[in-house]
Amino acid sequence: MILCVLLRRFYCQIPPTMIISLSETQVCRVACIATEGQLEVICREQGVKCDELGINKHNLCDYEVEYLCDYKKKVITDGKRQTIQELYLVKWKGYPESSNTWEPRRNLKCIDLLNQFWEDLNAEMQRQKKRAAPRRLDPATVSQLIQRAKLRQTLKQWETHLNGLGTHKGHIYVRNQVDLEGPPKNFTYINDYKVGDGIMLNEVSVGCECTDCLGNPVEGCCAGASQHKFAYNELGQVRIRPGLPIYECNKRCHCGIDCPNRVVQRGIQYSLCIFKTDNGRGWGVKTMERIRKNTFVMEYVGEIITTEEADCRGHIYDKEGATYLFDLDYVDDEYTVDAAHYGNISHFVNHSCDPNLQVYNVFIDNLDERLPRIAFFATRGIKAGEELTFDYKMKIDPVDAESTKMDSNFSLTGLPGSPKKRMRVECKCEVPTCRKYLF
Structure with missing residues (x-):
């Protein structure tokens, strides 16, 4: 078994790959600096179980949708009857992108990911000033959707990190x-x-x-x-x-x-x-x-x-x-x-x-x-x-009395201490009382 937990953030002064023995006849090369996602892909490709990554004999071959990459409509002809089938290109969690597959809508139970995909797609169509998504998305749109899905994962990981601290x-x-x-x-x-x-x-x-x-x-x-x-x-x-x-x-x-x-x-x-x-x-x-x-x-x-x-x-x-x-x-x-x-x-x-x-x-x-x-x-x-x-530029008149009413308005001008600035920076707060410049 690979000791994956030791490789999550492993910095060392050795060549860019590390050789890890899986058996007497099988060898796996792993980058010295690898994310958990990269290690999971390697484990599944090699058929290796890893407790630290939650990969065991029961879920080694499981498929879970990580995100949706693409969308298209396919016309299916059955005699004189024609129906339109919606297909989604699925990125499977723990598998490389080469393992992506097209799946019909009925096979997908990931409601939240489907809603998120359409939210991203509609936003992209609006940005491109298109009324609706075409039957087949162009490469630029697909690239944008994939980048946004990956960004969402990155931000989620950062969010988890912040709350862990x-x-x-x-x-x-x-x-x-x-x-x-x-x-x-x-x-x-x-x-x-x-x-x-x-x-x-x-x-x-x-x-x-x-x-x-x-x-x-x-x-x-x-x-x-x-x-x-x-x-x-x-x-x-x-x-x-x-x-x-x-x-x-x-x-x-x-x-x-x-x-x-x-x-x-x-x-x-x-x-x-x-x-x-x-x-x-x-x-x-x-x-x-x-x-x-x-x-x-x-x-x-x-x-x-x-x-x-x-x-x-x-x-x-x-x-x-x-x-x-x-x-x-x-x-x-x-x-x-x-x-x-x-x-x-x-x-x-x-x-x-x-x-x-x-x-x-x-x-x-x-x-x-x-x-x-x-x-x-x-x-x-x-x-x-x-x-x-x-207010980044805070000023306040000296006070020597405590406020006696909790519902009285506090001054919005702040304390003598303020973030230091030496440049004349344009203000973008857009409030009616805007001073136009931060400093």
Whole structure:
């Protein structure tokens, strides 16, 4: 049996193929870097069982539709009677494309794949300004359908990978109905800050002794210890104005994870979708469910670097036409978060001059005011399917009073910290109050 699990991502400094013995007389050559799909094809071609890939004697010869490649109508004559038969070219899961076969519609039980095929085909016909699909598809259309089917598989694998890394309740979906762009290259998904060279995060040494942090806080709980007010109400909604810091309970506190003063640290609670926009703004993020006003949505995480390093990287990013540099200048402009190559779902959130997300500085296990965590809260109720946005150029007037009404409108202008930009970038948010330029 091939030890396929060792070959899924096997990097080594040896020739480009590896010889694996299947028996005393049979040899199989496998690339040192091979995907599970490629290994599955090899196993089925060679008739080899592999527990790691779920290939056993019971399903070695099974056929499962992976995706549909092509479509045609065939006229069948039976005496004087003529009928039209619909045929689909099927790519079988775990088999090479040379094993594709034409199958009549009645043989296919994959309703979801059939619906997806016709959704893709109708979209392609619309793009080509054709009213309906012809009896036989041209090679260019077939190629487009195959590429889209393969892209959907790639995005699904990435989606599974992202959710496997998550430690939060919310599920992340990935969709691209616009073009054939796949997951971003040279990007690593992380859930917490990646600390750059020479930067230290000092862990908190004390915590609160409250038994009820909201109802009966001892000496004002963690916020009171830092001369600030409790940030949340009983529903976990933020009740202080933008510009004021949030101090949550930390690992030294006596309270548990269900404490009402542990909101940001519980992570994303809503199902969100990374999707490709259709107006040239690249990837974006939308919510798959309703989000209540003033509730936590996500953090902005990335690599923490010095301002000097950020300036150097900024010039490089300028040439590429984009940057993800976010100043941590709550008290001093010493550090910056760079989410270009390390980040979470916030990496894909677009700008709007009228955003539905507001930024807050949050302190939990690290109380260094130069290194706050950046959290996004909803400025209003957000409907399911609505895109999430924040203002890349955020300004706010100083505030010294806590909001007393949970239904009062928060400022949509944000915090002093903002993603660094040096280029005059045209804004595409298309809201009535658009400033026309991001920076």
